[in-house]
Amino acid sequence: MMRADAPLGVFDSGLGGLTVVRALRAALPNERIVYLGDTARVPYGTKGSNTVVKYALSCARYLVGENVKALVIACNTVSAVAPERLRVELDVPVLGVVEPGARAALAATKTGRIGVLATAGTIGSLAYPRAVAQMSTRAEVVGQAAPLLVPLAEEGWVEGEVPRLVVRRYLEPLACAGVDVVVLGCTHYPILRPLIESEVHARVGHHVAVVDSAHATANDVRSFLLARELANPRPCSTDSVRLIVTDLPRTFREVASRFLGDDVGEVEQVDL
């Protein structure tokens, strides 16, 4: 039996999932969060689906061992290839980011032509076209793998000529296809959002919307907890976010402090 005062478990390959944590804290201020970043094996998006499933299972099992009341997969690559397997193997509700992202894209498109920037793993899985097709028969997804954006975000090269040229190259096929929405189909990409947005407006079209799945995911998690009476009715005490990584906790702490906007306390390290 899950308890409403248990924490939410959130995991990602690295630091990208913090974009989802930020949205969860805004939508669900009463909740405690245990975040696991698999920094020893980042990136996931360039790897094969069997490998990603194996890594995702080890992350998820660790969080289940921490008695979380639900698991949020804050990683598009894992959400694209692993959620069914996690649901079969684990006795805890599992929520991903692909469905909320697809829903946000459908809400934003007028023409039905949706562009998705994501990792090679996510694009290859066809998870976005499948999710969109389940919600609408009048929309079409144009996917573009963008493998260099994760290393750029992880290195903090988020402005200047290099990321600009990289983003421009990845946007070209989406501009040719005439999309009117660009989905940031990887939770790392919002770290590059100002640059991506300005390039989308300059190169794809000034009317083109950029959407990410963080807010849509947080709203889904909120609805889910309310429906199951699993939302924490009382404000949580201090230290509402616990951060755990598989490598380099100090580096992660610096980035996380900057990213979540306040001091994040110690970052723990575990060996999976």
Next chain:
Amino acid sequence: MMRADAPLGVFDSGLGGLTVVRALRAALPNERIVYLGDTARVPYGTKGSNTVVKYALSCARYLVGENVKALVIACNTVSAVAPERLRVELDVPVLGVVEPGARAALAATKTGRIGVLATAGTIGSLAYPRAVAQMSTRAEVVGQAAPLLVPLAEEGWVEGEVPRLVVRRYLEPLACAGVDVVVLGCTHYPILRPLIESEVHARVGHHVAVVDSAHATANDVRSFLLARELANPRPCSTDSVRLIVTDLPRTFREVASRFLGDDVGEVEQVDL
């Protein structure tokens, strides 16, 4: 007791070590080689030393199980942080790439100011300054971490504006320091060599030498085998290189065929 007709074991985080395999085949045409690329956990260079040691041990143990007569660490990050540990734990000779690279740099420098481009892990370990100091008291190493070069090489973005600007940015501090040699301190970097070389000549100096450790390492391995009477006296049969990876064997095969210059046969996959 090692046998001369046993294969050499070579390992790297991904495909970069193939630059060492190419040099080994030229220097030691009689030898069979078993190559292991840990593509499920690539890159190593952005990760902490304990994590790299753990991964290196699992790769090395796998190759020892394949009855190799010696282990060649075709990865600067592993050579920088793990060789002593491998020598303690394993009952097989272990040769790295940092010492040969340092020796090649010393042979090429006139001013004694040596620049090293490498991963954050290699630079942080101070392995190059230490290796150079053991060989000469009159040389100085200026290290520059270049974390985006591995993802660029793995993605095959080896020419054009993006890698050029990335390389230019990493070379700036070496140009300011007035080095007369630039060491490619990561076995992935020779894949970008034409571009790096042209930028070094344009930005650091037209007289500045670019050296990599592949040939120096192959010569060291050759001397080692001859001294121990472990060199294979007879030409090996066909299929002199066996390739094993931990993820995405098909992708690896395409790159390896292009890289080693002929058909490489099937690429095996193992789970470490």
